[in-house]
Amino acid sequence: MVEDLEGDWHQLRMLDNRAQQEGTVALDEPLRGLLRRSGPSLAMTTAEIEAGLRTPEGATALLHRMRQRITEGSRRIGDALHRMYRLRDEGDLDGARQQMRDVLAVEVVPYYRELAEGQLADLD
Amino acid sequence: MGAMKCRAWIALLVAGVLTEGCATASLASCNPADSTLSCCVKQHPLSPVDSCGASEAEALAVLTILKTAYEASRLAEDVEDGLAQLPEWKQVCIRNYVDCKNQGWKGGCYDCLRYCEGQHEWPFRACSPDRRK
Incomplete structure (x- = not known):
């Protein structure tokens, strides 16, 4: 199932959706665990995470920032891949590679970076 | 015929209405190439097993063909x-x-x-x- 493969990221999406609707999120142990656990996958520092876990408002804001990294990264890599395929098919390999380099110039999430690096390597 | 069945069909096949309308109503109607089964499934996409006597595997096969045809129309040049x-x-x-x-x-x-x-x-x-x- 997609939810299982997405793992903690799916949990973050669901909680952020709820937090956006209700205005806040319950700062309980499961949430602390989720934010601490998934922080590294979203290039959040320990300091950032712990600061956010001091208050419910901080946790809500941290949760939202983490979700935004997932969402923006998804949009960024998807757009870049689509353009890359088009350029590659047109024979513009340099242009195709540049799409992935442009992602790597700004993306901080390791998983998305690995995708871009892999596609860049495959273009060689 | 027409709009309502087309909408129901698209709602099923495109998984919760990924399209706002029924630009290609013809995809939902039967043509001479359709078997009795595929025509029936087109007409009863929400109950292919009950209404058409199809097995789940047969129903899935027909719906998959219909879905692919719909998607192919989306993959066209325009x-x-x-x-x-x-x-x-x-x-x-x-x-x-x-x-x-x-x-x-x-x-x-x-x-x-x-x-x-x-x-x-x-x-x-x-x-x-x-x-x-």
Whole structure:
């Protein structure tokens, strides 16, 4: 199932959706665990995470920032891949590679970076 | 015939209404090439087993053909024009689905499309390009 493969990221999406609707999120142990656990996958520092876990408002804001990294990264890599395929098919390999380099110039999430690096390597 | 059945059919096949309308109502109507079964499933897409006496496997086979035909119409040259009527997030889900299928991404593309429809973002951990090398 997609939810299982997405793992903690799916949990973050669901909680952020709820937090956006209700205005806040319950700062309980499961949430602390989720934010601490998934922080590294979203290039959040320990300091950032712990600061956010001091208050419910901080946790809500941290949760939202983490979700935004997932969402923006998804949009960024998807757009870049689509353009890359088009350029590659047109024979513009340099242009195709540049799409992935442009992602790597700004993306901080390791998983998305690995995708871009892999596609860049495959273009060689 | 027409709008209501077309809408129901599209709602089923495109998993929760990825399109706002029924631009190609002809996809939902029977033609001489249809078998009795496929014609029946087109007419009763929400109850193919009950209404048509089809097995689940037969129903799935017919619905898959219909879904592919619908998707192929979206992959036509003017697909960008067709997609422009949809909200941007839906366009992105469909575009990623097309890339997933055409570029052979790992993961269940259609499941990821359904997830994208719900979350308004493509789940790249579940469906993403694989390494060639």
